[in-house]
Amino acid sequence: MNRKVAVLGLGIMGSGMARRLIAAGFEVAVWNRSREKAEALGAAGARIAETPANAASGASIVVAMLANDDVSRTVWTGDDGALAVMDRDAIAIESSTLTSDWVLELTRDAVAHGVRFIEAPVTGSRDQAAQGILRFLVGGDADAIDAARPAFDAMGSALVHLGPVGSAATVKLANNYLCGVQAASLAEAIALFERRGLDMEQAMSILFDGAPASPMVKGVGRRMLDRDYAPHFLVPLMAKDLGYAAQALADAGIPSAIAQAARQRFAEADAAGEGERDIAAIVEQLRKA
Structure with a gap:
């Protein structure tokens, strides 16, 4: 070749x-x-x-x-x-x-x-x-x-x-589904900590060092804390992936309210002008609420 x-x-x-x-x-x-x-x-x-x-x-x-x-x-x-x-x-x-x-x-x-x-x-x-x-x-x-x-x-x-062919698409959508759900739930947890007035570094160390820890939680969580939204993975692309994952699950007879709820977080962030920023930026909508 x-x-x-x-x-x-x-x-x-x-x-x-x-x-x-x-x-x-x-x-x-x-x-x-x-x-x-x-x-x-x-x-x-x-x-x-x-x-x-x-x-x-x-x-x-x-x-x-x-x-x-x-x-x-x-x-x-x-x-x-x-x-x-x-x-x-x-x-x-x-x-x-x-x-x-x-x-x-x-x-x-x-x-x-x-x-x-x-x-x-x-x-x-x-x-x-x-x-x-x-x-x-x-x-x-x-x-x-x-x-x-x-x-x-x-x-x-x-x-x-x-x-x-088709095997990799299925695994990739499952991978991004799990990543998107983690990022969406992490944004909610961070917003909760902030609203309760906690020491953020101390509170987040429990998540970063404990059972919830994953490369996604650690990486995206740090960017959320630092308000560092230089793009690694764009908000609308995660919304798209979660939509595709929800459809794949439904096609397999597994309706997923979880995928739809996570997708909504990203769709709302995109609609609010976060579309050119990293997925960590979804936390900003919860900070404003």
């Missing part, structure tokens, strides 16, 4: 992934809906493409990191979409957090174009993407995964092959 890789979507995650590929010596083309996010990568050596199709043309691997099902559908299969121009036996890697229904449909579209398809959502956020230590949750054919492994190795430190 050639060393040409395209990266579609240059948000917090996609830009970090593209930088790791450039650093590993791949010939990288990048595309983003707003070109200004691509400029820094152009300065780092990437070719800036005007369309997904232009980025994907001639690439042996095309990686997408996009906001939702609708954007993924447009970027892969819409006008100037990537799939139609990809070479036969090239590899499409979809790393966005999506529904399994769309991932399965996209797989069929890829096969129809003679393209090998891998779903590979990630665990980790901004810092892990920048450092190249993401963990890829992968569904798809083992041979295609092996062929794409040099690119995966450049972007991440671990790869878990969960099974056929």
Whole structure:
């Protein structure tokens, strides 16, 4: 395979992934809906493409990191979409957090174009993407995964092959569901402590050092206390993920009031103008109430 890789979507995650590929010596083309996010990568050596199709043309691997099902559908299969121009036996890697229904449909579209398809959502956020230590949750054919492994190795430190396409989407939504519920309940706990006038560092040490502690609680909790909302994971994306998770649970016969309630916290924060901030910013709506 050639060393040409395209990266579609240059948000917090996609830009970090593209930088790791450039650093590993791949010939990288990048595309983003707003070109200004691509400029820094152009300065780092990437070719800036005007369309997904232009980025994907001639690439042996095309990686997408996009906001939702609708954007993924447009970027892969819409006008100037990537799939139609990809070479036969090239590899499409979809790393966005999506529904399994769309991932399965996209797989069929890829096969129809003679393209090998891998779903590979990630665990980790901004810092892990920048450092190249993401963990890829992968569904798809083992041979295609092996062929794409040099690119995966450049972007991440671990790869878990969960099974056929659809497996990884399910696990990723469950992962983000649990993260979103923790963040929402943590915001409520912090607001409770503040309203009761507690010493916040002392009270939070009980959560940080006790049974509730998790990387999510520790990281997001510290950002809530410090009012540090530089984005690691944007508020509206968590609202989207919780909505997708609630639908996946419902489709499996598991209606979830918990997922819906957590989603509402993020939706309210987004509506209140927190959409460009980190998920820790959801606590601000409770501080104001």
